[in-house]
Amino acid sequence: MIEVKNLTKKYGSFTAVDNISFTVGEGEILGFLGPNGAGKTTTMNMMTGFISSSSGSIKINGFDMLDDALNAKKQLGYMPDVPPLYGDMTVREYLEFVFDIKKVKKSDRQTMLQNICALTGITPMLTRLCSHLSKGYKQRVSLAQALVGMPDVLILDEPTSGLDPKQIIDIRNLIKRLGEHRTIIISSHILSEVSAVCDRVIIINEGKIAAMDTVENFSKDGSASKQIVSVKCGFEEAKDILSNWNAVDKVYLKNEEEGVSTLKVVAKEGKDIREIIFAAFAQREIPIIMLKDAENSLEEAFLNIIKGEYTPENKKPSEDEE
Amino acid sequence: MIAILKKELRTYFTTITGYAFLGFFTLITGYFFISQNINSGYANYNDTLTGSLIMFLLLIPILTMRSFSEEARQKTDQLLYCSPIKITDIVLGKFLAAVILFMIGIVITAVFPCILNFYAANENMDVGLTVAGLIGYFLMGVCFISVGIFISVTTDNQLVAAASTFAVIFMLLMMDNIAQSAPTGSKASLIFTLAAVLAVSVYVYITTKNIAVGIVFALLGGLVISALFLIRPNIYDGAIASVLGWFSVLRRFENSYLGIINISDIVYYITFSSLFIYFTVNTIEKRRWA
Numbered sequence: 001m002i003e004v005k006n007l008t009k010k011y012g013s014f015t016a017v018d019n020i021s022f023t024v025g026e027g028e029i030l031g032f033l034g035p036n037g038a039g040k041t042t043t044m045n046m047m048t049g050f051i052s053s054s055s056g057s058i059k060i061n062g063f064d065m066l067d068d069a070l071n072a073k074k075q076l077g078y079m080p081d082v083p084p085l086y087g088d089m090t091v092r093e094y095l096e097f098v099f100d101i102k103k104v105k106k107s108d109r110q111t112m113l114q115n116i117c118a119l120t121g122i123t124p125m126l127t128r129l130c131s132h133l134s135k136g137y138k139q140r141v142s143l144a145q146a147l148v149g150m151p152d153v154l155i156l157d158e159p160t161s162g163l164d165p166k167q168i169i170d171i172r173n174l175i176k177r178l179g180e181h182r183t184i185i186i187s188s189h190i191l192s193e194v195s196a197v198c199d200r201v202i203i204i205n206e207g208k209i210a211a212m213d214t215v216e217n218f219s220k221d222g223s224a225s226k227q228i229v230s231v232k233c234g235f236e237e238a239k240d241i242l243s244n245w246n247a248v249d250k251v252y253l254k255n256e257e258e259g260v261s262t263l264k265v266v267a268k269e270g271k272d273i274r275e276i277i278f279a280a281f282a283q284r285e286i287p288i289i290m291l292k293d294a295e296n297s298l299e300e301a302f303l304n305i306i307k308g309e310y311t312p313e314n315k316k317p318s319e320d321e322e
Numbered sequence: 323m324i325a326i327l328k329k330e331l332r333t334y335f336t337t338i339t340g341y342a343f344l345g346f347f348t349l350i351t352g353y354f355f356i357s358q359n360i361n362s363g364y365a366n367y368n369d370t371l372t373g374s375l376i377m378f379l380l381l382i383p384i385l386t387m388r389s390f391s392e393e394a395r396q397k398t399d400q401l402l403y404c405s406p407i408k409i410t411d412i413v414l415g416k417f418l419a420a421v422i423l424f425m426i427g428i429v430i431t432a433v434f435p436c437i438l439n440f441y442a443a444n445e446n447m448d449v450g451l452t453v454a455g456l457i458g459y460f461l462m463g464v465c466f467i468s469v470g471i472f473i474s475v476t477t478d479n480q481l482v483a484a485a486s487t488f489a490v491i492f493m494l495l496m497m498d499n500i501a502q503s504a505p506t507g508s509k510a511s512l513i514f515t516l517a518a519v520l521a522v523s524v525y526v527y528i529t530t531k532n533i534a535v536g537i538v539f540a541l542l543g544g545l546v547i548s549a550l551f552l553i554r555p556n557i558y559d560g561a562i563a564s565v566l567g568w569f570s571v572l573r574r575f576e577n578s579y580l581g582i583i584n585i586s587d588i589v590y591y592i593t594f595s596s597l598f599i600y601f602t603v604n605t606i607e608k609r610r611w612a
Binding site (some may be wrong): 045098 | 324325326328329332333336337396397398399400401402403404406407408435494
């Protein structure tokens with residue numbers, strides 16, 4: 001397990017990570033979410049002992065990263081954001097080198113190597129030079145490297161970036177499987193990934209923990225209570241129609257183009273309002289072009305926290321409709 | 323440490339580096355052997371060694387330029403520093419790998435003195451003299467390797483590392499000349515010493531991140547040096563030359579050239595290399611703690 005207390009990292013007057021505290025237990029997968037430059041990688045680099053903290057403490061399975069760094073590092077597997085590969089080694093040579101520096105017992109190596117290669121799907125690449133691998137395979141070898149020694153704690157910095165959709169699903173399943181008996185922290189800026197894999201989520205912004213909760217709690221209020229709807233009428237008219245209904249709390253305009261308005265409708269008390277929306281517009285014979293659940297709540301929480309930085313993404317769904 | 327050593331040696335021989343080093347090493351030593359010994363019919367192999375010292379300028383950078391800078395560029399330093407190995411072991415592993423490659427070069431070229439020993443007609447080669455020369459030559463190379471390793475940790479660009487190593491080794495080889503042309507007056511020495519104290523204070527400040535410690539260090543040092551100057555100014559006569567002379571790696575080689583193995587020289591070489599290995603370890607630690 002990992003215990004982080006009051007962790008701070010300062011570069012001169014700039015505070016990259018500001019007083020972060022959390023614990024991750026055994027068998028738990030924690031997700032680190034945050035925009036670029038929020039301090040995710042800095043935090044992970046500190047937890048793995050690559051850089052030091054300005055203040056605060058990190059304990060990995062009870063070993064302090066400052067006082068007992070060698071033992072703490074023995075508990076860890078780290079997959080950095082850039083695959084740390086030696087271009088002039090074959091994948092097999094590379095993994096054998098990692099076995100050496102992680103001081104894995106000679107007798108365990110052969111089976112462990114086979115297991116890791118099977119898990120990450122790199123067996124056919126063992127004899128290739130690392131510099132000749134595609135980005136996806138580099139990423140997988142980097143994951144294999146973190147698994148060497150089968151450490152109790154895995155820290156994975158954006159493990160699925162650069163993979164194709166099939167591989168992403170494979171790796172997610174692998175992480176879930178590994179997480180049954182291990183402590184895993186993954187960082188990501190892909191929300192669906194975090195909600196698919198993680199038990200708990202920490203949202204980091206500007207070096208601080210902006211929110212920390214379980215994935216269920218983030219999406220507790222029920223997604224059917226927030227709907228995106230496109231109707232063939234003006235925004236004011238649609239708003240009037242909907243405001244006649246008690247169950248509707250708020251109506252926002254997302255987009256209005258060529259006589260079609262796209263609205264976001266929020267229900268009172270988390271009710272399912274899909275039928276109400278249908279009934280409201282059907283009465284006035286206004287066609288509904290589209291009706292779908294609004295983004296899940298994790299995404300909403302995330303966007304609220306880092307407001308103003310994600311406007312281009314917000315526009316995307318409405319552009320797709322045309 | 324063994325893991326790093328093995329990996330480094332393999333890298334030397336899976337890339338062109340090791341072959342380039344050994345090739346040039348043999349070629350240049352061979353050239354000096356032909357011109358100093360064979361063509362002039364003279365059986366002192368130490369002349370070949372002295373002549374070929376100049377090749378350190380080119381060959382040591384080949385050995386050391388990629389050692390840490392390439393790790394930083396490939397981001398593999400993350401792998402090393404997050405593994406359960408001590409920084410000292412990483413540095414020593416890399417250092418020893420370079421030393422071993424250098425030794426292989428010396429062993430290959432040891433064929434030359436053997437040729438001399440078997441075929442020298444008029445005068446026999448002095449084996450003791452040659453061994454002393456080779457030991458001095460080896461230790462000097464080791465010093466330069468430690469400098470090169472230290473420089474490679476300060477940059478992630480191999481070319482910058484190579485050029486800086488070249489420049490520093492050039493300075494070290496030229497140190498005798500620089501020392502001779504240094505001003506000898508006691509006032510100049512005082513200023514030089516004060517500047518040195520200031521430089522050390524700045525280093526102390528950078529390592530401890532504590533401005534008070536740095537200032538106290540500078541004031542105390544300045545006070546002691548000025549007081550000494552007022553009481554006994556004559557100890558400052560020629561101080562610059564003797565300080566710079568201490569850095570003259572070449573001067574130490576003169577003893578070996580003459581066949582003398584001097585304990586103080588060996589201690590000097592070992593101190594010199596250890597100092598730079600310490601600097602290397604310290605630089606990595608400091609960067610992680612900065």
